[in-house]
Amino acid sequence: MFGPRVSIIFVPTVRCNCDCAYCFQERSHGSISLREVSTVFGRVAAYLGRSGVKNVGVWWQGGEVLVLSPAWCLEAGRTITALMRDRGIKVKHSLQTNLMDYTPRWDAALWELFGGVMGSSLDFPNMHRRYRALAGDAYNQHWAGRFREASARGLSVQVISVPNRRTLEVSPVDFYRYYVEQLGLHGIQVNMPFAAGPSAEMHDELFLEPKRLGDFLKGLLAVYSFREDHVVLEPFQGIMDRVRFGDAAAKVPCFFCSNCVNSFFCIGPRSEVAQCDAWLGSYPERNFGSLLECEDLGKILTSPARLDLARRPARLIENSGCVSCEYFSLCGGGCPVRAMSATGCPDNKDPYCEAYKKMFAAIWEEVRSNSKHRRGWNAPAPQPAKSLEWGWPEPGAIVFSSFRCTNNCIFCAPAYDRSGDPEDLDREVYEFISRCAESGVRTLFFTGAGEPTLNPHLVEYVDHAKQSGIDNMYMFTNGFGITESLVWQLKNAGMENFWVSLHGLGETHDRIVRRKGSFVEAYRALSLINSAAPRHLNVNTCLNALNLDQIDRLLDKTLDFEHTSAHCLCLPEWDGNAYVNRSQMCRLSVLKERLSAITSKDYPITILDNIPHCIAPHLPHIGNVRNELRIKRRDEDNMVSNADNMGHNVTPQVCFDAGCPFLETCVGVDRRYLEEYGDDEIRVLIETGLHAEYHS
Amino acid sequence: MTNPLCISVPAALADRIEADAVVIRSARCAEIVKAFRRRGERIQGVLLESVDDDLINLAELPVGMFMTVKMHPREAAQIYTSSWMSDRFNLGVLMDIDVGLLQGVRIVTSAGVSVMLNPDEVYDTGELLSVLHYYLHEPHLQVPVEFFHSLFNAYLNNTPVSLEEMYPESPDTFLYVDALGRISGSARLACAGEFFGEVRDSLTLDTTCNAYKSLLDRRKNIFLSGSACASCEHFDVCGAYLRFVEKEFDCDPFKKTFEQIKAKAREFAEDLSSSALSGE
8 A cells, every 4th residue: 555665764763862852762672683673674574575665765863763773784785785675676875863973983884775875953052852961052162063074074964954943933044044154964854743642741841832932933934945055955946846836846844745654664572563653653543553563565555554544634624624725735734743732633734834835935935036046946857877988998098196005906906916106106106197198198197006096186187187088987997095185186176987896785795895984985975976966976985805795885886976977887807806716706507597687678887898798798797898099008009809808808719619600799707717617607608698599 | 530449448348348448347356367368468447436435455456557447526635545556457437527626636646647627427517617727727637638738738738629529339339248248339329229239149239229220320310300409519529429328418517627728728828929029
C-alpha cells in the first residue's frame, strides 16, 4: 500500500546526549541490536520487495544517533542496504543528529552512509535545548563549533528550527540573519512546536499563539523572498514549488502531506512500528505492532490502529470545514500528532491552522506578484537524464607533475618502487609542456606516477599550458590537497576536466589506498569540484577483490553528483603493487558475475577500461585504443602507443580459436594474469558468455 | 488516424478475450487482482467500479498501472484514505453527476487526482455549473476536470474535440462487454439493451445490425433522422451524444457549460495575445 517510493523513519536508539525540555521521547537506554536490525529490515525488505517498492529513504533519528558508534552505524546501514538490494530496492540513508557529539571519527560513516549530509536542530533564541551543562546561547555556541568543524571537513549540515515564545519576539530579519549570515547555513526548515510525551505538561509553554506565529512566518517569508542568497528555507520553498509546479515537483514537509500514513512509517529501537518518531515517543499505545513479534510487515500495516489513522483525512473532511478552505490542497488538514497533542484527538485539524493560512496566503501572493518567482510559472525544464561523456580517448601528452603520492594503493604500479620527485622536476615540466605545445599537442593529462596536488606549482603549469595554446586539460587526483580555493584556481587557469579516484566506500577505500581518512578526502574533493561545475567530472575506480561487492553502491554515489559525466571501472595492470598483491586483485569470472548486475539503464555514465569485452558485453568499453601518446618519464620524452594497454596485454589464443568477433576492439588480457591463471578461465568465459550471445 | 481498439471487460471474463488492449473492470478488488495474475500482460488499465471493497488488495497490481475509480461524490474522501493509490498508479476518478458534485470534485482534485465527470450516471445536474466555475477559477487546482479541460483546450487551440472522443463508444475504437459476455458500445448502451455481438470463442460482432451501424456513422444518422440535435449550435461538440440513449435527456445544463467554456477560452486567448503584444 505504497507507491514506488517509501520513507522509513528509523529510530535505532532513544538514548540521547541532550536533555531538551520539549522532547517528546521518553529517555531510556533502549537501542536496537545489529541482529535485530537484520531481522527487522529483512522483514521490511521482504514486504516492500513484494509490493513493488523500488526506492526507500531511511531517515535515521533518535534519541541521538551519534551516541552509537560509527562502526555500529556502518554495519547497520550496510546491512539495511544489502537486505534491500537483495530485493531490488535502492536505499538512501539520511541522518538527523543534534551534532553536539560530532567528531571527525564519524566522517567515514557520515560520508559512506549519508553522503556527507546531516540534518540537525537548532533554535533561535534557544529556550529548550540542553546539552549537559549547556543551555541557552551556550548550547548554540557549542553547536556552532561542531558545525564549523564538520563544514571544514566538507560535510553539509541543514537544520530544523522550532520557534518558541522568544523567537516570536525577535524580528524575522534577525532570525534569518542568525542562521544564514552568522552561522552560514544554506538549508533551514521551520517546524512548529507541540507538547507530547514527557513534555505534554508544557503545552501552555510550548504552544504558540497561531496568529502571532502566522505573522512571524509571513515576515520571515518576506525576508526569504527578498534575498537572493541560494538559501533554501522550508516549508516556504516546498509550498512555492507545489503552487507553481504541482505535487510531483515539490518536497513539502510531512505535516503538509495529503495523508502521511500512506507515505512513511517508523521503526523504533524495540522493533515497534509506528507512524513517525513523534507518535512513537508520544503515544506508544498507538503503535501498529512489532516486527519482532510479527514477521509480515503487511499485517502490521493493516493493523486497526494504522487503518484508523489512515482514515483521519476522511473524517477531517466530514467533520471540519477544511474541505471548503481554499488551501486544503496545500495542507490536507496538517499534522495529526500536533492535533492529538493539542486536542486529544488526531481527527481534528492542525492547531496551527490559522498560522498556516496566513503563510499560505502570503506565499500565494508572493508567487503571483514576485517577478523573480513568476518566471517559474513555466514548467521547469526536465532534468536531462545523465549520459556518458567520455573525455579521454583523443591523443595528447601525459605530464608527470608529481612522483610522490600520499597513498600506497594495493594495485598501484609506480608505488612499488617510489623514489620521489627528481630535483629539476619543475624545469622538466615547463619544458615538456612547451615542447608539447610546439609540436601541436592540444590535450594534456596531469597524471602518472603520483598525486598532482602535491606539486605546489600545479596551477602555474596549467596556466603555462593554457598560455601556450593547449586548451584541453585533464587531471587525476586522489583528492588530497583539493580545496575549494585550489579547484577554482585550477579552473580559472584552464583546467576543465577532473578525474577523482574513488575505489570504495568508506573504510573499503581506505583499505585499498592504505591510508585512513582518504575516502573522506576523495569524496569531499568530488563535492568541491562538482560545485565548480567543470566540463567533465569523472570518477575512476580500480576494481579489485575488496570493492567488488559495492560497485553498484559506488556507482549510485557518483550519479548523485550533478556534474559527473563518466564513472570508469578499470582493471589495473599487473605490475608493482598489483602484482605483489595479486591475491587481492579480481578474478575475471567473479568480475563477470558482478558486472552482470550493472546496466547502462541504471548506471548511464559507467564505462569499462582494460576489461576484456566478454566480461561485460552489455556495457560500454573504452576498448583497445591505439593512440600515440607523448610521455615524459624520468629521462625520456617518448611517443608511446596505447595499443594493448601500452603493451601490458595480449589476446589469448583461445579467443582466436573461438573466432571471437571482437578481437580488434577488445583490450585483451593482462599477460601476467594469464601466466598466473592460464587461459582455461577465458575459454569458459567465452563459451558461457560472449560466444553464446554472439551465436544466438 | 484510427485509434487502436480497446475493450472494456468484466474482470471475471478477462480470460475469454483475445485482444491487445483490454481494460478490466469490477467492483471487487480480488477479482481484478486475480484477472491480472492470469492475463496481466494484456491489461492496459483497470476500472474499479466501487470503493466499497478493501482497496488495499489492489496493492498487488504493478506500479504505474492506469487505474480509474468510479465513485459517487459522497465517496470522494476515500481518495485521501487511500492516497497511496495516486503514488502507485496513474489514477483518475470517474465521478457520477449528482448532489455533492462540487464537494466531491474539490476533495479529489485537492488530493492531486484528476476527475472525469461521468455522463453515464447523471442524477442531478444542479452543481454542474458550480464545478465548472471551480475548474475555471480555483487558483489551487492543478489537475484536470474532464470534460471541461479537454474542451477548454480545444477551444483555446482551435482544435476539434467532441464528447464522442472523450467518452468513446464507436465500435471501431471501443467495445464494451457486459457481465453476460454481450458486446455493446458502452455501459449506457448496454444498459439500454443495445448489443451487437457476444463473446463466444472469440469476439463475434454483428456488423449488419442497427445497433452497430448507428454507432459507426452516428453524426450522419442523426442528420438523416431529422433530429433537432442536428440543428443545435453545440452539435460539433456533443454530436448528439447526450441524447443518443435517452431522447428526452435535459441537456441544457451541459449546453451552458459548453457556452461558458467557449467564452472563457476566447477571453483567455485574447488575454494571451494582448500580453504577448505588450511583451509581458
